[in-house]
Amino acid sequence: MTHRKSDDPTPVEAPRRRRGFLFGASALAAAGWTAGGTGSWFLPAAWGQGKKTIRMGIATDITGPIAPSGNSNWQVAQLAVEQINAAGGIAGRPVELFLEDTASDPKAAVANVRKLIQRDKVDVVLGGITSAMRQAIKDPIVNRGRTLYIYPQLYEGQECTKHLFNTGPTPAQQIDELIPYLVKSVGKKRFAMPSANYVWPQLLNKYARKVIEANGAEVVFEEYYPLDQAEYSATINKIRDGKVDCVFITIIPPGLQPFMKQLYESGFQQRGGVQACVYFDENSLNYVAPRELEGVYSCLATRSARSCSPRTRRSSRARSTSSPRAARRPACTGASGSTRRRSTRPRATSRATRCRPRSTRRRSTRAPAAAPRWFPASGTRR
Amino acid sequence: MSNASSTPSARGARVGRVLPVVELAVLAAALVAPLLMTASPELVTLATNVLILSLLAISFDLCWGYSGIMSFGQALFFGVAGYVVALIGRDLEFSHGWGTLPIAMGVGLLLSFAFAGFLLLGRRTPTVIFVALGTLTGAYAAERLVSGWQYVGAGNGLSSVKLLQWGELEMIEGPAFYYMTLAILLVAYLASRYLVRSQFGLVLAGMRQNEERLAFFGYRIQVFKALIFSFAGLLAGLAGALFAYHQGFIGPGNMGPGLSTSAVLYALFGGTGTLIGPVIGTALIETISYVLADQDAIKQYWPVILGVVLLVVVVFKPTGILGFFVSQRERIGSYGGRRK
Numbered sequence: 001m002t003h004r005k006s007d008d009p010t011p012v013e014a015p016r017r018r019r020g021f022l023f024g025a026s027a028l029a030a031a032g033w034t035a036g037g038t039g040s041w042f043l044p045a046a047w048g049q050g051k052k053t054i055r056m057g058i059a060t061d062i063t064g065p066i067a068p069s070g071n072s073n074w075q076v077a078q079l080a081v082e083q084i085n086a087a088g089g090i091a092g093r094p095v096e097l098f099l100e101d102t103a104s105d106p107k108a109a110v111a112n113v114r115k116l117i118q119r120d121k122v123d124v125v126l127g128g129i130t131s132a133m134r135q136a137i138k139d140p141i142v143n144r145g146r147t148l149y150i151y152p153q154l155y156e157g158q159e160c161t162k163h164l165f166n167t168g169p170t171p172a173q174q175i176d177e178l179i180p181y182l183v184k185s186v187g188k189k190r191f192a193m194p195s196a197n198y199v200w201p202q203l204l205n206k207y208a209r210k211v212i213e214a215n216g217a218e219v220v221f222e223e224y225y226p227l228d229q230a231e232y233s234a235t236i237n238k239i240r241d242g243k244v245d246c247v248f249i250t251i252i253p254p255g256l257q258p259f260m261k262q263l264y265e266s267g268f269q270q271r272g273g274v275q276a277c278v279y280f281d282e283n284s285l286n287y288v289a290p291r292e293l294e295g296v297y298s299c300l301a302t303r304s305a306r307s308c309s310p311r312t313r314r315s316s317r318a319r320s321t322s323s324p325r326a327a328r329r330p331a332c333t334g335a336s337g338s339t340r341r342r343s344t345r346p347r348a349t350s351r352a353t354r355c356r357p358r359s360t361r362r363r364s365t366r367a368p369a370a371a372p373r374w375f376p377a378s379g380t381r382r
Numbered sequence: 383m384s385n386a387s388s389t390p391s392a393r394g395a396r397v398g399r400v401l402p403v404v405e406l407a408v409l410a411a412a413l414v415a416p417l418l419m420t421a422s423p424e425l426v427t428l429a430t431n432v433l434i435l436s437l438l439a440i441s442f443d444l445c446w447g448y449s450g451i452m453s454f455g456q457a458l459f460f461g462v463a464g465y466v467v468a469l470i471g472r473d474l475e476f477s478h479g480w481g482t483l484p485i486a487m488g489v490g491l492l493l494s495f496a497f498a499g500f501l502l503l504g505r506r507t508p509t510v511i512f513v514a515l516g517t518l519t520g521a522y523a524a525e526r527l528v529s530g531w532q533y534v535g536a537g538n539g540l541s542s543v544k545l546l547q548w549g550e551l552e553m554i555e556g557p558a559f560y561y562m563t564l565a566i567l568l569v570a571y572l573a574s575r576y577l578v579r580s581q582f583g584l585v586l587a588g589m590r591q592n593e594e595r596l597a598f599f600g601y602r603i604q605v606f607k608a609l610i611f612s613f614a615g616l617l618a619g620l621a622g623a624l625f626a627y628h629q630g631f632i633g634p635g636n637m638g639p640g641l642s643t644s645a646v647l648y649a650l651f652g653g654t655g656t657l658i659g660p661v662i663g664t665a666l667i668e669t670i671s672y673v674l675a676d677q678d679a680i681k682q683y684w685p686v687i688l689g690v691v692l693l694v695v696v697v698f699k700p701t702g703i704l705g706f707f708v709s710q711r712e713r714i715g716s717y718g719g720r721r722k
Contacts, residue, residue: 101681106539107635111431114555118424132538139542139630144554197530198537226529227537 057122064104065254068286106136117145156203188246197224201250437621439648439660447654455517461637463619464626471544490619498608525638539633653702
């Protein structure tokens, strides 16, 4: 409720502590407010029988630099919930959506997300696009809010928080496919890593550098810029002078647009350079001009019927990884990352993979191709 | 003395009527507010936020409304103190209120004193513009610095700040945190009130009206300015620590010019030169923006609407909302040993 002990008192706890707790509660009541059920914070009443709908909060960037992705998240969520409800809901219970804008700004987000928890009393929160956003809002949701949180984006791994479920691919699952392909099949040897300065690029680059060097290529430079940097001429010069032939981008909007524009205008692509970026999907077209996306290699594969068959898994992934047109292909990942197939090889050994509950690792083999799914629908649940 | 005292005291009784009433009304409203919000905990969170930001607004008002220091750097002291308590929680696993809140106050005090040493006591004449630009630059530089510094989380900021502890109790947002903040705000408010109504405050008021004259009277005005600026920094630091504990998050955006400007607006909107004005301004602005942001029809435009409202008040009512109720004379106030 309003306060809690540093260690949760269990029902079999020593009576002294309980008395202390009761004393505290009565003192609070005496101080002037009613204690509304001392046990309610421990197990939400909503989990009981009485409640019909599943209240699902969407916290995503409706405004701000990341708004194009956030708006498509919200639209996909509405579509998915419509389909789930039309099919009878989850375990017979319809889903009700609530939206809060995280405004591409963790400072505003931590306040807005609280509205989902405290006012709308949602059962689960989905959302957050950047890892910075996830880190900012996970505490208000999971620890302070005692609510489940599903983060559906590709991310850097190493996230092991109780009641937080990451459903996106980790660096190992993306880099282990993309980099060898770039080095061996595309033939790129000199990588540059311009990055936004926050946790995801830092950890992703650490892994990518290892894989690049293991494959016999080299990293010319790895640099971090403030997220909203608008001027990259020094970086572009370094790319030209260092004879970089593959730019591995982890810059995110709003810095992404000026970077790609300036890189394109420097004639990098004309000199045969390619760009690689693990988060590009069709939403990228909302950020940068199509010509600047020429020659982008992305590995945010979209779910296709073919990719669900184990026999063709490797080849289909290679195909979707390799296609320079991947970014322009109409696909079904408004909720990028959520519908991604992920490697189950033992080599993908981030802690987060291991601590993820089995249900999120399991994949449906009969999934329809068209519908992006945020949540295991009742049909595939066993 | 006795024959002269009748007139000022009678006058004091006449002019000093509205402000204490407003102060008591706000206090009463603040005391009962959570009781009316038991059904909606998010409003208690909002109210706690208002109290914390009020502290920041008061710290700005002490600078501008009382001493004529245009400080755009209050968020800097706020943010740095917030980062410090968050780091203490993260790296030292320590978040007891008796330790961290004084540390936060100390950080705010030292940092603002360092700024005062440079801006006010330095060799340059501290004009209003110079001080405003100096503090603004400081806040901006600090924001850029932390957004590039990986130890403090860079662009991520610091999240999952350890909960504030008082002995066994861990303070999570809710009525308990609210009343704790209210108590702290009350102490800070009374301390500020005592300060600005003392002889020290009289010097500040004289300084605000006519700096040169005070200087010719033999007051070292820059020293007075530095003292009040440091005290304001202390309050801002305290607010920053409470903010970090309450939100569970502190990021670069919490220490930049954006929040500094917000503090300026809170104070101007409510009414500078009174201590209760910033509190009212903060409550109004935060409530209005909370309500506007939830109206679907104007979701896109609410910052514009809020901006227009602020502009209208600041342009047409320079004394702020409080100017409608409190006379100019009472606002400037009476000083020193009236009670003797």
